[in-house]
Amino acid sequence: MGNNVTRFEAGEGVTLLGGGTLGAGDLALALSLAPRLVAADGGAARALAEGHMPEAVYGDMDSLGPEAMARIPAERLHVIAEQETTDFDKALRHVVAPVILAVGFTGARIDHELAVYHVLAARPDARCIVLGVADIVLHAPPRLRLDLPAQTRVSIFPLAPVTGRSRGLDWPIDGLRLDPLGRIGTSNRSTGAQVELCFDAPGALLILPRDHLAAARDAVAAASVWSRPARTASL
Template structure:
């Protein structure tokens, strides 16, 4: 069940408890200024001198010291153990775009769980920021002003098909699936347009492309969870 706790008309930065590079927080907050900590990610936010609008999670990695520094009305405990803290946060926030730091790098199982979270919530326009790459779930259609030669990797988390313009190796007519054909290490020829027939396809792009991605993604129509109509473009982005 989705219950919105925090809403922003601009953008939300989620900070997790994984590896955070020296420029990750400043990049994310410049583009998405409302900061929401995911459980133990509150420690990283406080250590960097940042105030948090909310902390969301089961609090199993939020230290008593950090918890005591955050006003009680900003602490949102979700105790169930059927979802990750990242998923708890995704279903509890609303914004045209969400930037997430502290979810790539570090433990591989945590990274895979984050990819699973993007796939389970295809209606959320969320970009994971890593040291050299960004990862996000592709909407039904998206046009990106990429540089010629940029690596464009497409990884299916479910069976999915689509079409492309501006890729060195087009994906038209291909059946992509996790245990079959994947679309990694493609290259942009310049501007790229991608269309997908359903949810489940993740895009992995160079980190430097984030500002080329954030506006078109925020304005896109997103795939909705199974059994629901696709999510419309937000009124404000």
């Protein structure tokens, strides 16, 4: 088993597979849009069971049994022993790609799912979309342009105080201060062919129906991500 934890860098989309609930067709859908496969810990066993060999596995490997581990080439196993972060975090911080589609991270334990959204909020530079049963979730970049049909649900859930501007929403967010303990922005709707969002700081999660995963993938791949310190964007 390799001792060096190296980054996985890809010029095309990466599917990141976890060991949580995996809906029928979820993995096939993600791989059709992001064909490179990386696993987080026990997600590697799920990949093997689905007939796929992950190109890299990241985590503390406490959920990956010896039989599955023996089937994976040692150089693809990247053990990160620290217990301060989740396996999702461990994997996400080592994968560099135009977009990452995370599947198998929702729908089971609520604390685990909340931890996933914490990681999304804490890593605003990651181009990651989490696939759930009904929705997809991503950390809104400084500016995002989405092609969406009219009356598509667009929810903004702040995990930190943020302000921003919008075009193409029934209820514009211009002039609003969104805050997890104050005003939130769920159940908004698109008005036409394109929605444009821009934010002054990281911290806003964008939630869309999963039917629009392909559009979100294209938008995230084309967007600039947050740098540190965050830069202000304007329409």
